[in-house]
Each structure stands twice: as C-alpha cells, then as structure tokens.
Amino acid sequence: MKKILILFFLFYSCEMGDRTTMNSVRLKSDATTDSIEHVIKEMLIAISTNDIEKARYHVLEEGRVFRVRKDGMSFRSNAEFFEQTADQSTNYYERMWDPIIMYRGDLAVAWTTYDFHLNGEFSHCGAESFTLTRFNKRWMVMDWAYTANETENCNSPLGKVSKEEMKN
Template sequence: MVNKILFSGLFCILLSFNGFAQTEEQEVEAVIKSLFDGMRTKNADQVAAAFSKDALMQTIIAKPEGSEVGSNPVADFVKRIATTPEGTNLDERILDYQIKIDGTMASAWTPYQFYVNGNFSHCGVNSFQLVKMAEGWKIVYIIDTRRKEPCES
C-alpha cells in the first residue's frame, strides 16, 4: 500500500514537470519577445542575443513606382538601440504570433504596431526565419513591411 502511494506521488510529480516545459512554438515566441523587450529597455546585448551572427535584416519600402527592398546590418540595428537618446521610448507591439516549425527551422509571421514615446508611428508585419542552433533558437532573417494605415488593432 505504501509503495502504491509513493509511486502515485512520484508519478504526479513527474507529470507536473512536463507542464512547465515550453513547446518549440513558445521557445520561438520567447526569442522574438526578448528582442522587442530588449529594444524597449535599450538593452543592446539582449537584442543582439536574439540573432545569429550572420543574420540579415530587410524592410520593404513602398513607393508609387513599385516596392523596393532595403537592407540593414544587424550590428547597425543593435548600435541604434544602444544609442537611442535618453527619454526616447521605442515600443513595437506584436499583435499575433503565427509560428510554423519543421525540425530546426521556424517561420513566424507577426503583425505589429510601432510607437515612439507612446505615439503611433507605423504598423506592418514582420516575417522571421529562425534556426535552432546549439545555443537555442536564433533569428537568421527578418523582413518587414511598414505603413501608416490600414492597421489592425
């Protein structure tokens, strides 16, 4: 009887540990959240930690004659975060996470709204590509759109 009680107790404890494990989707989402938390707090090291060493950043620039793609080195982005003037608050608010994973590759589609000092600046969508490396999920590529409207709320 005592053995059954002990076994039942140990079994319940083991099951409860599984409840704390993050899913792959939650791990990918956590990397993206960490990136934007680092941006909000101007923590350049936290921002840089979200990216692989050879990551690429691009943005779609909408023009009347057609869209263009602009590129931005991650190192420049990290430097801009580190040197954001005191009193300037950058806040990218992610509205949704649509994450797909195949093995060690993940794709995340994240509509967002961007605010500077609490004032709406622009909105759009980020498209992230991540790879699960030895140190965990890392962003290897991001491209985004930017517009003033229409924006999801």
C-alpha cells in the first residue's frame, strides 16, 4: 500500500505543471546572463539588418547552424550563415522572448522561443537554442539550433510586428 501511495503522489506531482510553456521558469539575472542574452540579441539584429560584420563579431565561424523540421534536420556552417546574412536581397526579421540562460565557467547555453518574418511576412515560430563560449574575454555563439515547423499557435507576447519595427 505504501508503494502505491508513493507512486500516486509521484505521478500526481509530475502532472501538476503545464509542460507546454516555460512561463514559470525565471532564472536569476546577473551580469553574465545579461551579457549572454545581449550577444544573442545582437546576433539576431545582425540577421535582421544583413550586417555581416556584426554577425562575424558575435558568432564563431567554425560553428554550425542546425534546423530541425518535421521532414528532418539540416545544417550549415556558420561561414554559410555569414554569406546568407550578407544577402541584401532578402529581408529577415527575428524576435525572441523568455530566454533561459545557463552557464558555468566559459560555457553557456540559452534556450528561447522566437518568431521569424521573411520579406515583411510572418514565416514561422519555434524554439531556438544557442551554445556560447567565452573567447578572448567575450561571449560568442558557437553553435545554434532551431525548430522551423510552426505557422499556427505562434502567439508572441511581443504582439504583431509593425512595418517600422522591421525596418530597424
């Protein structure tokens, strides 16, 4: 009987929380987590402004980008990412929210949700993870991965993107 009660409480506690959102997770912000978040935001700004120099400053060329979709996974080097970022013919715009950042020593990971817009139109949303390292006393993105499946249920807490916002 004791084992049954323990199992009951174990299963009950596992089901208590909403596993589909991370809204209840809030890690303590400090100078390190803030600087890691800043690097990721600067990288997203580089994508949105086709700023190859900013991208190179915040992302290690030797790393990789992984895209996970329902039809499989693809990857490219960060060097290929730089070429795509420099492409002025396409307008990219990405926003992230509620990042979860962990670090120890010179290694960090960040997980966040995001939405992505292509040439002024909503494209998709999903989850994105970044692996960073502290290199020459500053944080840089080594590798990153993102899901690119969802086009529905993309309720960004940031609201709809304005045309003015996409220009910046």
